[in-house]
Amino acid sequence: MEPHENTGHPRRWAILGVLVISLLVVVLDNTILNVALRTLADPVHGLGASQGELEWAINSYTLVFAGLLFTFGVLGDRLGRRRFLILGLALFGLASLLSAYAQDPGQLIAARALMGVGGAAIMPVTLSIISNVFDPRERGRAIGVWAGAVGLAVAIGPVLGGALLEHYWWGSVFLINVPVVAVGVLLVALLVPESRDPSPGRVDLLGVLLSVVGLVALTYGIIDGGEHGFGRPQVWVSIVGGLAVLGWFVAHELGSDHPSLDVRLFRVPRFAAPVALVGLVFFAAMGVMFFGAFYLQLVRGYSPLESGLLFLPFAAAQLIFAPRSAAMVRRYGGRAVAAVGLLLTVVALAAFVLIDADTPIWIFSALGFLQGAGMANIMPPATESIMSALPREKAGVGSAVSNTIRQVAGALGVAVLGSVLSAVYRDQIAPAVSALPAPVRDAARESVSGAYAVADRLGPAAPRLIDAANDSFVSAMHWAAGISALVALFGMVIVFRWMPGRPLVAPDASPATEPELAGTA
Numbered sequence: 001m002e003p004h005e006n007t008g009h010p011r012r013w014a015i016l017g018v019l020v021i022s023l024l025v026v027v028l029d030n031t032i033l034n035v036a037l038r039t040l041a042d043p044v045h046g047l048g049a050s051q052g053e054l055e056w057a058i059n060s061y062t063l064v065f066a067g068l069l070f071t072f073g074v075l076g077d078r079l080g081r082r083r084f085l086i087l088g089l090a091l092f093g094l095a096s097l098l099s100a101y102a103q104d105p106g107q108l109i110a111a112r113a114l115m116g117v118g119g120a121a122i123m124p125v126t127l128s129i130i131s132n133v134f135d136p137r138e139r140g141r142a143i144g145v146w147a148g149a150v151g152l153a154v155a156i157g158p159v160l161g162g163a164l165l166e167h168y169w170w171g172s173v174f175l176i177n178v179p180v181v182a183v184g185v186l187l188v189a190l191l192v193p194e195s196r197d198p199s200p201g202r203v204d205l206l207g208v209l210l211s212v213v214g215l216v217a218l219t220y221g222i223i224d225g226g227e228h229g230f231g232r233p234q235v236w237v238s239i240v241g242g243l244a245v246l247g248w249f250v251a252h253e254l255g256s257d258h259p260s261l262d263v264r265l266f267r268v269p270r271f272a273a274p275v276a277l278v279g280l281v282f283f284a285a286m287g288v289m290f291f292g293a294f295y296l297q298l299v300r301g302y303s304p305l306e307s308g309l310l311f312l313p314f315a316a317a318q319l320i321f322a323p324r325s326a327a328m329v330r331r332y333g334g335r336a337v338a339a340v341g342l343l344l345t346v347v348a349l350a351a352f353v354l355i356d357a358d359t360p361i362w363i364f365s366a367l368g369f370l371q372g373a374g375m376a377n378i379m380p381p382a383t384e385s386i387m388s389a390l391p392r393e394k395a396g397v398g399s400a401v402s403n404t405i406r407q408v409a410g411a412l413g414v415a416v417l418g419s420v421l422s423a424v425y426r427d428q429i430a431p432a433v434s435a436l437p438a439p440v441r442d443a444a445r446e447s448v449s450g451a452y453a454v455a456d457r458l459g460p461a462a463p464r465l466i467d468a469a470n471d472s473f474v475s476a477m478h479w480a481a482g483i484s485a486l487v488a489l490f491g492m493v494i495v496f497r498w499m500p501g502r503p504l505v506a507p508d509a510s511p512a513t514e515p516e517l518a519g520t521a
Contacts, residue, residue, distance in 0.1 A: 009133035011191055016133075016142055018187040019126040020149040022089060025180050026119045027150055029096075031157025032173050033058060035304035039170045040108075046170050053105035059223050060109045064116030065123075066407040067216035071208050073124035073400020074260045077197040081125040081132070085188050088121025093181030100171035100178075127399035131387050132195045139387065140326030144380040147325075151318025151372060158293070159312065162305030207260040210249035218242030219408055222415045230419060261397055271389035271398075273498035274382035277338065278402060279409035280491040281378055284349055284484040285371070286410035287417030291477050292352075296364070298448050299357050299470045313365045317372030325380040334381040335499040341377030342495060344370055346488045352481035357470045385499070413487075417480040422446075424476035432468035448473040 009015060040046040040054060049057065076084040095114035102108035127146060134142045164172040221238030230236070253259040266272040289311075296307040328337045348371035355364060383402055390398045426445050433444045436454070443450040444465065451469035455462040 027153035032161040035161035049105040060113040061116040068120035076125040092118030096177035100174040124399040144323040147379040148322035158308030204260040214245035269498040274385040283413035284488040287413035313369035314372035321376035344374030350485035428472035
């Protein structure tokens, strides 16, 4: 028998199930669209979208989502988390319906931006509701389930998208969200209790505005640089301008008597260290998933559905290990669990340097399982550390910071590692395409996809170009994987220097707000 009364909500595990459903639909949409890009570009079976329009179909969602995460986390604390969750789900469902029946690329881009608004309202409140309905002694386990759901959604998105496209029209990848959202809204209304900050104070309007402008500008610069190169002035104007506005945000919050975010929290190691760790891990992981999809579909020739299935071991590892991480933290401490998880992740990322065009495919999936197991033992203790650094009424702030860092770091990982991939590929393939006519040569040098398109028109010379493109891409992939591993390895410094070495809430301790944070704004 526990010596202290459990302060959690009586229906907390049913509520967690509802939150997982809400979360799945948002994270799925981040990955499910990727497999539909070729179809959307088809003028007969899709919308005839150009490369730039396809990029914006993805980026309009990411840009709005990342820009509003922090603001909506703060507003959810003030106005009611259940209310924000229902509003976000309704917006997401409506935008999914509009996306499914878009008549041209412009309509799809606008609908996807609206989906980003809905997603930004959903994501932070799911985690803050968990913090409010669970006793601190159970919160780590609940966050483990939440983190496992994120990993599952990342991996099954391409599988579900590929399966839908094999049997239905492209709009089905969006329409599938509508019934899930409808069920989610009903269950949230029936099961999830309302919660909010009982003493919210005044709204920090300038702080909210600065956070949105700074995050949107920074994210836009990262995305634009990753896709079109970091050598153009406008990219750095956006990145440096975004960082400058975020610096202004920090200065404003330090001087405000009613800040949206008490930036002094970043002086508290158990808040700042896991935030940095989350950023480093997602920077490395999203970059690997980016080049892994190209490797499977082009170099190895697998269909979108088959490629998605090969990522399933990553999801399986998340589902197996993430819910168990809380028990490991109680036994060994957050530092030890995160260190082991990070070591597994580094080994998996570094092993991609040894993958080539003929490697048995089971090795690729085995490395995915190893990486999933590693991340499953990093994200829950890191997230629990972030959330426990704040009192319950401020949970939305912690959730918003965690999710914002993850989203921006993931975009930065794809952009930076994608740029490395492109630069090495162009350098490696240059000798093989030097004799081709200029327009064809430029297309083949631009990307491995371009080389495959050129090869279709080369006749007998096609196999030689495809072999050169595959070899160049694999070489570029090795460089990107090596950098990913080094970035993740740097996280070891953070873990051993600043992560808590003991459980944050002992199994037999009564929950309490930490005294040094009692005045958190």
